[in-house]
Amino acid sequence: MRTDTHDGAFNRYPDQRDVIALAPEFGVRFTLFIDTEEEFDWGKPFSRTDHTVNSLRGLAEGQSYLTRSGVRPVHMVDYPILESPAAVELLRAWLAAGECDVGAQLHPWVNPPHEEQVTAANSYVGSLPEELERAKICALRDRITAELSKPPVSFRAGRYGVGPNSARLLEEEGFLLDSSVRALFDYRDQLGPNFYHLPLVPYWAGPERRLVELPLSTTFTGYLRGLGRPLYSFARKFGPLPGGLSKLGMLTRVALTPEGIPVGNALEAIDKMLDDGVRVLNLSFHSPSLEPGHTPYVRDAADLRAFYGWWDAVLNRMTLRGVQAASLDEFLAAVPPPEFRIKACKDKQRSAIGRPSTGGGL
Numbered sequence: 001m002r003t004d005t006h007d008g009a010f011n012r013y014p015d016q017r018d019v020i021a022l023a024p025e026f027g028v029r030f031t032l033f034i035d036t037e038e039e040f041d042w043g044k045p046f047s048r049t050d051h052t053v054n055s056l057r058g059l060a061e062g063q064s065y066l067t068r069s070g071v072r073p074v075h076m077v078d079y080p081i082l083e084s085p086a087a088v089e090l091l092r093a094w095l096a097a098g099e100c101d102v103g104a105q106l107h108p109w110v111n112p113p114h115e116e117q118v119t120a121a122n123s124y125v126g127s128l129p130e131e132l133e134r135a136k137i138c139a140l141r142d143r144i145t146a147e148l149s150k151p152p153v154s155f156r157a158g159r160y161g162v163g164p165n166s167a168r169l170l171e172e173e174g175f176l177l178d179s180s181v182r183a184l185f186d187y188r189d190q191l192g193p194n195f196y197h198l199p200l201v202p203y204w205a206g207p208e209r210r211l212v213e214l215p216l217s218t219t220f221t222g223y224l225r226g227l228g229r230p231l232y233s234f235a236r237k238f239g240p241l242p243g244g245l246s247k248l249g250m251l252t253r254v255a256l257t258p259e260g261i262p263v264g265n266a267l268e269a270i271d272k273m274l275d276d277g278v279r280v281l282n283l284s285f286h287s288p289s290l291e292p293g294h295t296p297y298v299r300d301a302a303d304l305r306a307f308y309g310w311w312d313a314v315l316n317r318m319t320l321r322g323v324q325a326a327s328l329d330e331f332l333a334a335v336p337p338p339e340f341r342i343k344a345c346k347d348k349q350r351s352a353i354g355r356p357s358t359g360g361g362l
Helices: 056-068 085-096 130-148 166-172 225-238 241-247 263-275 301-320 328-333 338-346
Strands: 029-036 074-077 101-106 154-157 203-205 211-213 218-221 252-255 280-286
Touching: 029 056, 029 101, 029 154, 029 328, 056 085, 056 301, 074 085, 074 154, 085 101, 085 130, 101 130, 101 328, 130 166, 166 211, 218 225, 218 263, 225 241, 241 252, 252 263, 263 280, 263 301
Parallel strands: 029 074, 029 280, 074 101, 101 154
Antiparallel strands: 203 211, 218 252
């Protein structure tokens, strides 16, 4: 058992010894986690029943595109997907062919047991009582195992909604990796978590440090990116100021997703992160964006063409920079076992990382 006081919760900045040094042979790679989920109106209140699972043709076309491109995504499936026989059939076929991996994504308002009221605050699973959060995690894990004959080892909270108990619960329930942390984002004004201060690189989480946190990739671009964290945080207090800084080319926060991020910004962010020494870029999007009309990002056929154009350009840039796709198994194989972390600590000075990077770096 550990004897230090850091509980490994997702809202805590990791100790120096918790930062993961990936195996050298892993090189520099990218991963793709798809939030494979139901369609619902993002502008309406959350509902247990007001959703569909109809965008399967688009999902199949997207998977085919990724397979041709040499990308093995992780489909982070939520409960309504598992209730769709057609969706499960697709996932079984892709798993059997070795074309994807499957993880768990938890939307609490549609995930049993249904004991809580459906509210904005309760849309974050980490805000629920501990035993209810655990029950929902287990229900989702067990349903995935039953439908796909393989227990999931990766997890993402819908709306990135992890809380103070989440890392410990995931660790206790056998998960090996979480990808809920969205560094440089603060959702407190939406009753959600604050990830703004957290690093961009993989690190150990959970009280026993047996859970890998692989944050979604975000960085700053622009002339003032060296002042990124404090400047952007200050600018957010003045309403439209962040948008003004971005338009002037001074400072732009860029997440590696085709949803709402212009391709030019994404390419610049990829270059900056690679130049900063980031060894794994973690990309994502929501599966309903693969068909027009289900998300604000892909409203019509033109948006869908732009969506695939974004991927064409990003995958081409990855190739030019020598960055290959990594599957979930390949990434986890590059993570040293937790015991190595303890051994390494004995050979190094146990100093804290200190304050987070001020700019767009690690």
